[in-house]
Amino acid sequence: MSGPRPPGADEIFWAAAAEGRLLLSRCTPCATVIWYPRPFCPDCGGRDITRFTASGEATVYSYTVVRKARGEYRDLTPYVVAYVELAEGPRILTNIIECDPADVHIGQPVTLLFDPPEDTAPEADDNVRARLYRFRPRL
Amino acid sequence: MTVRGAAFVVGAWEHPRRDIPDLSVAEIHAEAAFGALADAGLSPADVDAYFCDSDAPGVGPLSMAEYLGLSCRYLDTTETGGASYPSHVGHAVAAIATGKCRVALCVMGGRPRSLRRASGPDLSGAPETPYETRWGITDTVHNYALAAMRHMHEFGTTGRQLAEIKVAASLHAQHNPNAFLRTPVTVEDVVSSPMISDPLHRLDCCVMTDGGGAVVVAAAEVARRLPRRSVAILGHGEAAKGTANGRPDLIHTAAVQSGPAAFAEAGVTPADIDYASIYDSFTITALMALEDLGFCEKGEGGRFVQDGALVAPHGRLPMNTDGGGLCNNQPDNRGGMVRMIEAVRQLRGEAAPEVQVPDCRLAVVHGSGGRLATRGSAATLILGREDA
Numbered sequence: 223m224s225g226p227r228p229p230g231a232d233e234i235f236w237a238a239a240a241e242g243r244l245l246l247s248r249c250t251p252c253a254t255v256i257w258y259p260r261p262f263c264p265d266c267g268g269r270d271i272t273r274f275t276a277s278g279e280a281t282v283y284s285y286t287v288v289r290k291a292r293g294e295y296r297d298l299t300p301y302v303v304a305y306v307e308l309a310e311g312p313r314i315l316t317n318i319i320e321c322d323p324a325d326v327h328i329g330q331p332v333t334l335l336f337d338p339p340e341d342t343a344p345e346a347d348d349n350v351r352a353r354l355y356r357f358r359p360r361l
Numbered sequence: 362m363t364v365r366g367a368a369f370v371v372g373a374w375e376h377p378r379r380d381i382p383d384l385s386v387a388e389i390h391a392e393a394a395f396g397a398l399a400d401a402g403l404s405p406a407d408v409d410a411y412f413c414d415s416d417a418p419g420v421g422p423l424s425m426a427e428y429l430g431l432s433c434r435y436l437d438t439t440e441t442g443g444a445s446y447p448s449h450v451g452h453a454v455a456a457i458a459t460g461k462c463r464v465a466l467c468v469m470g471g472r473p474r475s476l477r478r479a480s481g482p483d484l485s486g487a488p489e490t491p492y493e494t495r496w497g498i499t500d501t502v503h504n505y506a507l508a509a510m511r512h513m514h515e516f517g518t519t520g521r522q523l524a525e526i527k528v529a530a531s532l533h534a535q536h537n538p539n540a541f542l543r544t545p546v547t548v549e550d551v552v553s554s555p556m557i558s559d560p561l562h563r564l565d566c567c568v569m570t571d572g573g574g575a576v577v578v579a580a581a582e583v584a585r586r587l588p589r590r591s592v593a594i595l596g597h598g599e600a601a602k603g604t605a606n607g608r609p610d611l612i613h614t615a616a617v618q619s620g621p622a623a624f625a626e627a628g629v630t631p632a633d634i635d636y637a638s639i640y641d642s643f644t645i646t647a648l649m650a651l652e653d654l655g656f657c658e659k660g661e662g663g664r665f666v667q668d669g670a671l672v673a674p675h676g677r678l679p680m681n682t683d684g685g686g687l688c689n690n691q692p693d694n695r696g697g698m699v700r701m702i703e704a705v706r707q708l709r710g711e712a713a714p715e716v717q718v719p720d721c722r723l724a725v726v727h728g729s730g731g732r733l734a735t736r737g738s739a740a741t742l743i744l745g746r747e748d749a
Binding site for chain 1: 488489491492493495496497498499500503506507508510511514555556557558559560561604606607608609611734
């Protein structure tokens with residue numbers, strides 16, 4: 223007997239993203255905040271996971287100004303790709319937007335936004351028009 | 362248990378061409394395989410083990426061993442990008458030491474230049490892919506740049522220091538008639554080349570070439586009856602490093618594990634090494650490997666590579682005397698095999714005379730794969746002159 227498959231960790235994450243929420247997972251037994259999403263804790267192997275919405279506060283851990291790119295990003299240079307360290311712990315890959323790339327620096331406080339603002343789920347891994355979590359300098 | 366003395370590299374062959382539109386990938390593998398066997402003085406009938414990774418067409422050793430007419434009792438398809446090939450050699454030694462095989466043929470080759478396409482495993486189904494590819498990391502250099510930027514932030518490493526690695530490679534490549542880029546460059550040339558992904562310039566990046574190579578690893582009793590000078594495999598280590606559940610540090614590589622394991626097995630230290638072949642996909646790749654292998658303290662890499670330290674024959678640590686990935690070649694976008702072959706040349710005394718390290722007894726070979734700022738592999742070998 224097979225009914226509808228319950229949503230997996232990726233589907234739950236991206237459904238929340240489509241609603242404008244960056245969803246994190248915490249391992250209940252060991253309290254580790256897990257990144258990237260998966261249905262178990264890579265630190266302790268526990269499968270008891272609770273989900274919560276990230277605060278959206280982060281700092282730039284490292285970044286690069288991309289000046290030559292391919293595909294749908296080719297005409298968008300220069301743009302900033304960064305690792306930001308979330309207030310909750312994980313360092314995640316993202317873009318820093320709404321600023322001059324020359325103003326980005328390591329340690330800079332940044333805030334989450336979803337861009338573009340329309341509610342569209344990403345259709346392909348390299349779809350530049352997908353609605354994604356990105357960050358801007360904290361005002 | 363140590364594998365020291367169990368097996369030797371008895372043959373090696375590097376494809377001389379850098380743009381090969383007229384051969385299939387299988388044909389390039391065949392030229393490399395037969396080239397290495399001829400160099401060893403062995404025939405296909407002597408081979409009983411085959412090692413290859415995802416750059417082999419078809420179902421790896423199933424397709425290729427049949428194509429080459431080999432009968433094998435041991436197969437290994439370890440796939441760790443540019444680290445695969447030093448890993449293959451380490452695995453071949455272990456298999457030989459335990460009697461699983463006697464003559465292992467390790468082959469790679471590819472045509473990213475003439476086919477004008479990326480190579481490597483299909484990552485579309487990888488669990489990390491949706492969380493890493495959507496923000497415009499469209500080229501490998503964008504990922505490595507994130508690590509380089511953090512290294513500069515933590516340790517004050519400069520673009521001019523990174524440039525020294527390219528300068529040394531170019532000084533070596535002028536003596537390699539097969540190298541893709543043979544014109545020496547200066548630090549100024551590197552830092553004034555176009556910025557591709559801050560802080561990495563165009564000349565911080567390796568070349569993209571077709572090509573291939575192969576080595577033959579054989580049991581000690583086989584090596585003894587061959588006329589050719591062989592190379593002792595003294596130590597091997599390998600490791601993988603990932604994003605650590607979202608806490609990557611960006612300044613260490615998996616070489617912090619593979620290096621000490623290889624040195625310990627060989628019973629030597631970095632100070633004993635006469636020559637280094639270190640895969641240099643980008644300048645920062647080699648710099649971080651030098652630190653993690655223990656040639657200098659973490660963060661001191663920038664200072665270590667200054668003042669011609671890497672330039673053969675008389676630098677403190679002559680490195681990549683074939684010109685490396687930065688100038689010589691980068692078959693199938695992975696450099697572990699061709700860098701290893703140059704170490705074999707150095708230990709046989711067969712490098713280009715201008716760059717041959719005098720009395721070269723001990724060499725380190727280091728391959729890395731994957732991506733520096735996310736997940737990467739490392740494989741380290743300590744090789745010695747036949748009498749080491």
